[in-house]
Amino acid sequence: MFVAGDSQKQAQNGLILGSVSATHEVLNQSPPLDGYNLYTSDPVLDESVAREGGKASRDRLVEFGELTGSAEYYRWGFDANRNDPLLVTHDRFGNRVDRVDFHPSWHSLMETAVANGNHSLPWEQNPPEGAHVVRAAFTYMSGQIESGHNCPISMTYSVIPALQTTPQVAHDWVPGIVSHQYDPSFRPAPEKKGLLIGMGMTEKQGGSDVRANTTTAVPLNGGGVGSEYAITGHKWFTSAPMCDAFLVLAQAPGGLSCFLMPRWTREGGLNAFHIQRLKDKLGNRSNASSEVEFDGARGVMVGDEGRGVPTIIEMVNGTRLDCVIGSAALMRQAVSQAAWHVAHRSAFGSKLIEKPLMRNVIADLETETEAATLMMARLAGAFDRAAVDPAEAAMKRIALPIAKYWVTKRTSEVVREALECFGGNGYVEESMMPRLYRESPLNAIWEGSGNVIALDVLRAAGRSPDSLDMFLTEIDQASGIDARLDASINTAKRALHDATDLEFEARRVVESMATAWAGALLARHGEPAVFEAFAISRLDERHGALYGTLPAGANVETLLERALPR
Numbered sequence: 126m127f128v129a130g131d132s133q134k135q136a137q138n139g140l141i142l143g144s145v146s147a148t149h150e151v152l153n154q155s156p157p158l159d160g161y162n163l164y165t166s167d168p169v170l171d172e173s174v175a176r177e178g179g180k181a182s183r184d185r186l187v188e189f190g191e192l193t194g195s196a197e198y199y200r201w202g203f204d205a206n207r208n209d210p211l212l213v214t215h216d217r218f219g220n221r222v223d224r225v226d227f228h229p230s231w232h233s234l235m236e237t238a239v240a241n242g243n244h245s246l247p248w249e250q251n252p253p254e255g256a257h258v259v260r261a262a263f264t265y266m267s268g269q270i271e272s273g274h275n276c277p278i279s280m281t282y283s284v285i286p287a288l289q290t291t292p293q294v295a296h297d298w299v300p301g302i303v304s305h306q307y308d309p310s311f312r313p314a315p316e317k318k319g320l321l322i323g324m325g326m327t328e329k330q331g332g333s334d335v336r337a338n339t340t341t342a343v344p345l346n347g348g349g350v351g352s353e354y355a356i357t358g359h360k361w362f363t364s365a366p367m368c369d370a371f372l373v374l375a376q377a378p379g380g381l382s383c384f385l386m387p388r389w390t391r392e393g394g395l396n397a398f399h400i401q402r403l404k405d406k407l408g409n410r411s412n413a414s415s416e417v418e419f420d421g422a423r424g425v426m427v428g429d430e431g432r433g434v435p436t437i438i439e440m441v442n443g444t445r446l447d448c449v450i451g452s453a454a455l456m457r458q459a460v461s462q463a464a465w466h467v468a469h470r471s472a473f474g475s476k477l478i479e480k481p482l483m484r485n486v487i488a489d490l491e492t493e494t495e496a497a498t499l500m501m502a503r504l505a506g507a508f509d510r511a512a513v514d515p516a517e518a519a520m521k522r523i524a525l526p527i528a529k530y531w532v533t534k535r536t537s538e539v540v541r542e543a544l545e546c547f548g549g550n551g552y553v554e555e556s557m558m559p560r561l562y563r564e565s566p567l568n569a570i571w572e573g574s575g576n577v578i579a580l581d582v583l584r585a586a587g588r589s590p591d592s593l594d595m596f597l598t599e600i601d602q603a604s605g606i607d608a609r610l611d612a613s614i615n616t617a618k619r620a621l622h623d624a625t626d627l628e629f630e631a632r633r634v635v636e637s638m639a640t641a642w643a644g645a646l647l648a649r650h651g652e653p654a655v656f657e658a659f660a661i662s663r664l665d666e667r668h669g670a671l672y673g674t675l676p677a678g679a680n681v682e683t684l685l686e687r688a689l690p691r
């Protein structure tokens with residue numbers, strides 16, 4: 126509702142955006158949020174990157190923050206999502222071409238990501254210190270403005286550990302993958318300046334249960350690691366089908382195995398990788414996700430025969446980290462947008478941000494977002510240190526599914542509540558909020574849906590007890606700081622033992638672990654006002670079922686300052 130008198134104030138503040146139209150003045154609309162630095166306006170990100178080892182790259186991150194917050198970058202995000210990718214199955218003469226065409230803005234987003242090494246930083250010859258953390262920060266910033274293009278970027282980043290299981294394949298492909306040149310041309314890999322990689326696991330009859338895959342692989346030259354197979358079958362979901370090759374699962378004579386399937390054969394012809402159609406998706410519209418069929422397509426075995434799942438899990442670990450990053454990014458952008466809107470919009474005589482109940486909503490959303498960002502950064506730090514520190518490798522094993530479960534599933538409600546802060550304007554595409562909202566459930570679905578991931582936490586605890594020990598030791602480091610946190614840590618410690626039916630109670634168990642972990646991170650590393658808001662609501666269990674239910678006593682002023690982009 127607009128209240129008379131605001132018009133003059135807003136004119137003074139320069140907030141009247143439109144000129145007088147035929148019938149009315151355009152009043153009390155918030156200006157668009159762009160032209161700010163996504164890095165320097167995000168203190169929890171900046172502090173987390175420094176703490177987790179990425180400090181030396183600060184200048185690069187500040188520069189990227191400026192770029193991703195620019196009006197042009199926002200425009201790329203809108204355009205790439207307004208103009209769906211187009212599948213071209215055949216040329217005019219009837220020959221199969223199996224190509225997807227994209228809007229130029231998609232290519233601008235991809236080119237920027239590749240030029241900055243978002244797909245490759247940790248695997249380069251001279252990676253920056255804390256390369257996974259630095260890359261996480263890059264991806265978190267780009268993902269705030271456009272999520273779809275981070276799908277092929279993520280798969281390309283994640284594939285390297287799987288390829289490294291097979292030295293010849295790594296030798297042939299890794300140099301092209303770590304190139305900083307984006308080359309969207311559709312040609313055989315040896316002719317290209319830069320390569321991107323996708324993944325095909327999910328089939329019609331099963332995605333979580335990949336052992337039910339029916340696609341078969343027949344050896345062409347005796348078989349074995351690094352040799353070529355003819356692969357016949359399908360994949361029900363294969364995103365970014367314009368990638369240069371795909372890590373796919375298929376049943377070889379020795380069991381489910383992993384293969385690298387290029388779009389072009391060694392002989393230079395089109396591989397028998399046929400795109401049937403593109404998925405008509407809820408969100409993630411800029412990114413093409415397809416159904417594909419393999420008609421004796423060529424693929425090279427990666428990892429040992431019959432060890433397809435452990436091999437491709439090397440890749441899935443990376444994409445799961447990116448689900449956490451992508452969700453934390455959606456939360457951050459949604460809260461930034463909401464805080465910006467309510468700081469400029471008035472109702473009932475004052476700015477919305479001055480209304481106590483709106484202050485509660487934004488402060489509560491900020492609390493959730495900062496907890497997610499701390500988890501994301503801690504996890505990315507474990508990725509950096511896992512190779513040289515067994516304790517960090519153990520932490521990574523269990524912290525990854527805990528964060529994937531928790532952060533991705535908290536996102537939709539955060540975004541929905543942020544959208545509502547706009548009132549009706551949040552329901553309109555131009556606000557960006559519908560796009561963020563449609564994107565918000567996705568990271569919880571792909572790369573292992575919620576139940577599967579909760580069960581993976583139990584698997585990690587059961588099969589790698591050192592990972593559980595490491596996790597509990599870490600949260601214990603925050604013991605003694607706050608009695609409410611101590612109680613939560615004790616609950617998390619007992620959760621696995623207290624459950625009478627572990628599988629049935631898996632979500633409850635993982636929730637208690639995630640809450641204690643978030644509390645411990647905030648207590649040790651967070652802004653005190655954020656920890657206090659978390660403690661009086663989530664740890665004290667005085668939070669309602671929805672956001673905006675912080676009990677009185679939270680230092681809301683500080684939370685609002687941190688939520689509002691500068």
Ligand SMILES: Cc1cc2nc3c(=O)[nH]c(=O)nc-3n(C[C@H](O)[C@H](O)[C@H](O)COP(=O)(O)OP(=O)(O)OC[C@H]3O[C@@H](n4cnc5c(N)ncnc54)[C@H](O)[C@@H]3O)c2cc1C
Nearest residue numbers: 324325326327331332333362363364571572573574576577
């Ligand atoms: C936009 C998009 C893009 C995608 N891109 C790709 C891609 O590029 N490559 C690829 O391989 N896949 C891709 N996927 C597929 C995605 O990874 C799968 O959809 C996901 O892994 C779930 O598999 P499913 O759809 O077969 O569901 P199902 O396996 O049938 O699972 C359905 C539900 O049952 C639950 N469930 C499963 N097992 C259990 C259990 N034991 N106990 C309790 N609950 C259980 C799951 O958590 C889920 O909620 C994509 C999906 C989407 C939406």
